[in-house]
Amino acid sequence: SREKFLEAFYEIKAEFESLFTNLFGGGQATLLLEEGDILEAGIEIKAQPPGKKLQSIALLSGGEKTLTAIALVFAVISVKKVPFYLFDEVDAALDEANLLRFLALIKDKAEASQIILITHRRRSMEEAHLLYGVTMEEKGVSKILALRLEDKNAAATYESN
Amino acid sequence: SREKFLEAFYEIKAEFESLFTNLFGGGQATLLLEEGDILEAGIEIKAQPPGKKLQSIALLSGGEKTLTAIALVFAVISVKKVPFYLFDEVDAALDEANLLRFLALIKDKAEASQIILITHRRRSMEEAHLLYGVTMEEKGVSKILALRLEDKNAAATYESN
Amino acid sequence: MQLKKLEVYGFKSFADKTVIEFPAGITAIVGPNGSGKSNVVDAIRWVLGEQSAKELRGEKVEDFIFNGSKTRHKLGYTQVSLTFDNCDSYLSTDFNEVTITRKAYRSGESEYYLNKSRCRLKDIQELFLDTGLGRHSFAMISQGQVESLIEARPIDRRQLFDDAC
Amino acid sequence: MQLKKLEVYGFKSFADKTVIEFPAGITAIVGPNGSGKSNVVDAIRWVLGEQSAKELRGEKVEDFIFNGSKTRHKLGYTQVSLTFDNCDSYLSTDFNEVTITRKAYRSGESEYYLNKSRCRLKDIQELFLDTGLGRHSFAMISQGQVESLIEARPIDRRQLFDDAC
């Protein structure tokens, strides 16, 4: 129904605006409904990283697009309280500063929900309460090992530096 | 013409097969022409990472797809001697071992051609003869600085870890 | 509700029975290229009822069953189970612990189980309907998908919103 | 043939005239997200004759001209030059040094120059025809493009081969 959609849309929009500014350490962004019937209209994104002019999101860089997408993902999920998040290498394109802001958000969300991160980044591994290593000691066959905290340095051989 | 295409195709195929085995440290792969008229047939890729069964390339992992694509790129370019290569973050999905094999290939090619690598990876930066840092000290305006070798550690603040 | 554990047998590269337990907070999964990390994501999406083979990087059901290696024969079926702690009755069922299981044979048949008793796919999809864990859930982002959320056209993005709301 | 230098003025985020010299061997370009690294790749593809705005992450010519920032006004035109050492006569022209230049105004007009004398796009495209640096060249891989080479359908991959051969 229209009311239900609009109510969810405005909630997501408000959340997206605040998450974007938080993740970029400044700037602003918003969601807009295209012209036409509310039940079918597409959803536009306008984003303005700190210090830049408002531009089409096609001009954003790889890392800026990833960060904007993460803000959108958390905004949409906030409408429903999900029990767990599962992210496969969403941190790959982020530089050091953006990665730290992303991890701050993850830590904040981890208080209410479980978060499973597949990652190659050392910084992300350091935030985990538990680390699993997937290996193929026998080629073609996957095995999983729980790595202890001090093994984290051993895990560094898996990370992507 | 058919002969010209077939000649180039078989040259590329042979090069691809050897580059794949080199980059994966084993295994094998090949290129196949689909059924039908040679002048219009599509090109299939069959890839088998070391110790695994021959499978459709759709089942390859993110890093395995990247490595296979790099083998294909160098195979196709080998037909024409290009003066320079320009790669924008092609190393993002590679783990440590694959990154080292990729860099060994890059070093080998750098003897005959110039290579420009945009990268976040520390290991890739270490292979460069010259390092340029792009910054936006004035927000929204890009500036380029040549970084000296000892600045490489300073460049580490740009790299992704 | 808490995710307690995942049990995988014969799914893609997991030839042997493998169990992963999930604590509260953040769990990181690491490993070399091609070792099987994204296959874990595919297993979770599959047991939650994902019907599109393409979404799980396959073309047909056999692509999800261990296909053999240099040292192992291929297997005849795969089975994946996901166990939740439901003490807070987040899922509308009386069980304190809920385990969903999906099994598939090379012949193409799929079986679904809810706490070890046979059920239909529809039952699992209904159980998770309002949790935000349905098919197009934003809570599960596969490798390479994050940027495509931004590059999608506005009308396609709307589809994602509708599914996720 | 060697690539000697790139000169950029007013192209995307490069508001000021910027020069990058290229030595033999490997050059790495590094920097934070959004600082302008991929814009360098776009500038090189643009001056070599790329006609599709979409390939350069834009929709129209104005997207390539510096659009202003909090501290700067937008500019009226952009100019990019690429200089090659042609002592080995790799490019079929008598010049020992070849500089190609492309200039575009907000009005949409584009001008091309070969060693400072005006020419047509066709002249530049013909000059680079057999060098493997044409439009679909495999030698220039933009961000995020590497995996799509593998995910393309066989018939689309053939198109890439034909252009690259």
Ligand SMILES: Nc1ncnc2c1ncn2[C@@H]1O[C@H](COP(=O)(O)OP(=O)(O)OP(=O)(O)O)[C@@H](O)[C@H]1O
């Ligand atoms: N049905 C199957 N039987 C056996 N092995 C399979 C099957 N399906 C996929 N695989 C194997 O699983 C591997 C891919 O695993 P996955 O995508 O999980 O890797 P990953 O750890 O995510 O790697 P990356 O870091 O590169 O993303 C492939 O090498 C493929 O051969």
Ligand SMILES: Nc1ncnc2c1ncn2[C@@H]1O[C@H](COP(=O)(O)OP(=O)(O)OP(=O)(O)O)[C@@H](O)[C@H]1O
């Ligand atoms: N016409 C223009 N005028 C001004 N700025 C522009 C213009 N076009 C693009 N930009 C800016 O350039 C930035 C993107 O730069 P680019 O894609 O080169 O970043 P990058 O260094 O490659 O980052 P990443 O590491 O995330 O890939 C955007 O933030 C965008 O605002």
Ligand SMILES: [Mg+2]
């Ligand atoms: Mg993966």
Ligand SMILES: [Mg+2]
């Ligand atoms: Mg970039």
